[in-house]
Amino acid sequence: MIRVILVLCLFVIAGVNCSVAEEITIAAASDLSFAFREIVAEYEKTTANHVRLTLGSSGNFYVQIQNGAPFDLYFSADITYPRKLEEAGLTVPGSFYQYAVGRIVMWTGNESRIDVTQGFEALRAPTVKKIAIANPKHAPYGRAAVAAMEYFKVYDQVKDKLVLGENISQAAQFVESGAADVGIIALSLALASPMQAAGHYWEIPSDAHPPIEQAAVMLMGGKNQKSAKAFLSFIQGAEGQTMMKRYGFVVPSPR
Amino acid sequence: MNWIAIAVTFKLALLTAAVLLVVGLPIAYWLTFSKWRWKFIVESVVALPLVLPPTVLGFYILVAIGPHSPVGRFYSDVVGHPLPFTFEGLLLASILYSLPFAVQPFATAFEQVDRRLIEASWTLGVSKLKTFFRLIVPLSVAGLITGAVLSFAHTLGEFGVVLMVGGNIEGETRTVSIDIYDEVQALNYAGAAKTALLLLAVSYGVLLLVYAMNRKVWAVWPQR
Numbered sequence: 177m178i179r180v181i182l183v184l185c186l187f188v189i190a191g192v193n194c195s196v197a198e199e200i201t202i203a204a205a206s207d208l209s210f211a212f213r214e215i216v217a218e219y220e221k222t223t224a225n226h227v228r229l230t231l232g233s234s235g236n237f238y239v240q241i242q243n244g245a246p247f248d249l250y251f252s253a254d255i256t257y258p259r260k261l262e263e264a265g266l267t268v269p270g271s272f273y274q275y276a277v278g279r280i281v282m283w284t285g286n287e288s289r290i291d292v293t294q295g296f297e298a299l300r301a302p303t304v305k306k307i308a309i310a311n312p313k314h315a316p317y318g319r320a321a322v323a324a325m326e327y328f329k330v331y332d333q334v335k336d337k338l339v340l341g342e343n344i345s346q347a348a349q350f351v352e353s354g355a356a357d358v359g360i361i362a363l364s365l366a367l368a369s370p371m372q373a374a375g376h377y378w379e380i381p382s383d384a385h386p387p388i389e390q391a392a393v394m395l396m397g398g399k400n401q402k403s404a405k406a407f408l409s410f411i412q413g414a415e416g417q418t419m420m421k422r423y424g425f426v427v428p429s430p431r
Numbered sequence: 432m433n434w435i436a437i438a439v440t441f442k443l444a445l446l447t448a449a450v451l452l453v454v455g456l457p458i459a460y461w462l463t464f465s466k467w468r469w470k471f472i473v474e475s476v477v478a479l480p481l482v483l484p485p486t487v488l489g490f491y492i493l494v495a496i497g498p499h500s501p502v503g504r505f506y507s508d509v510v511g512h513p514l515p516f517t518f519e520g521l522l523l524a525s526i527l528y529s530l531p532f533a534v535q536p537f538a539t540a541f542e543q544v545d546r547r548l549i550e551a552s553w554t555l556g557v558s559k560l561k562t563f564f565r566l567i568v569p570l571s572v573a574g575l576i577t578g579a580v581l582s583f584a585h586t587l588g589e590f591g592v593v594l595m596v597g598g599n600i601e602g603e604t605r606t607v608s609i610d611i612y613d614e615v616q617a618l619n620y621a622g623a624a625k626t627a628l629l630l631l632a633v634s635y636g637v638l639l640l641v642y643a644m645n646r647k648v649w650a651v652w653p654q655r
Contacts, residue, residue: 230605240516244497245600352618
């Protein structure tokens, strides 16, 4: 009897260890919000591994990782952060890979009378009181939005109308809720079904701002490199790529 | 509703209240009975989290326990992983953040104990420690419960500090307030509303308890 209990205990301990071993923690830029919720759910279904997903601004994650945050994988909306982490020796060598070039769009709700197809000229209209963008200090999409406004020479006229989201999801939420009249948000968020249902968008030409190159790295501070690799190969595989493409995450082939 | 976040939050709040009940008692005792002229300096330090923006407190804690500080290095050498963005780090931050919510009600309760009783106990040869546990504590139970309950409730709703030192990790540092923030950003208003309602109900219930107790609607300790 005692032996049976002992064996059972071993199984329990092994089981606990297994479940801990198969868990990874991912820090992902919030433009991946909708895409990653879907991909993670699919990945968990096919592999029975658990993913702890944290979404936020790439710049904040960069600071947190430098301060020892225990993430296994870091998907940044700005390629410079993973690059800097790589230089600092905080990443697993050879894990760096570019997963997309981000696009921005001008988005407005269905009830709004603002015609976003006019492009940046639409922002000058007096009916536009608040424009939501991500905080350009630490969010790459915010920087791209400012660059595009400067490119179209409207920044000085509209800068007092800007409201800053802590990350690009919050900027999207500001405009989706109607609190802001227009938002400059990530295409990946505009393509998500709740945003599609609530409004429409105009794609900002990609030459209006420096490319939003996005990259992922595996981190030295992570606890589970094997599972992290498994997730990376899932996302780079056919199924993962189909889902990423649906949200506009593609690396354009060089012209 | 995100039950993992709810569990993390309640665990954090319970542990914070428990630690503060232990740590807060000697601080409150000293603040009440010390005759030191410069006591107000310590009093002000204890009260600082009441007025300091949580981000400032969070920032200092992050720097103090991060891998670039001696404290942070010592911790990660001993335990094997850095303190920020872990449950333990969050617990430490919560304890500092809720310190005045425990210590101030404790000290107020101690002050209200009749000095003559305490001095009678001392002059009858009962040690200070024994006087504390057999006289002062029983007579301040309402204040002690108020302090514990308030620090519990305050930790439930903490946001800025968690955002700075927590890192929003599921099952570890993602608390209810952070979860609500996440749900709103994911445009899941229904999910956010449910969790928000739970937080509202619990907070109101906790305050009802505190105010009812201080009004002596029901006696916590038999009246003598």
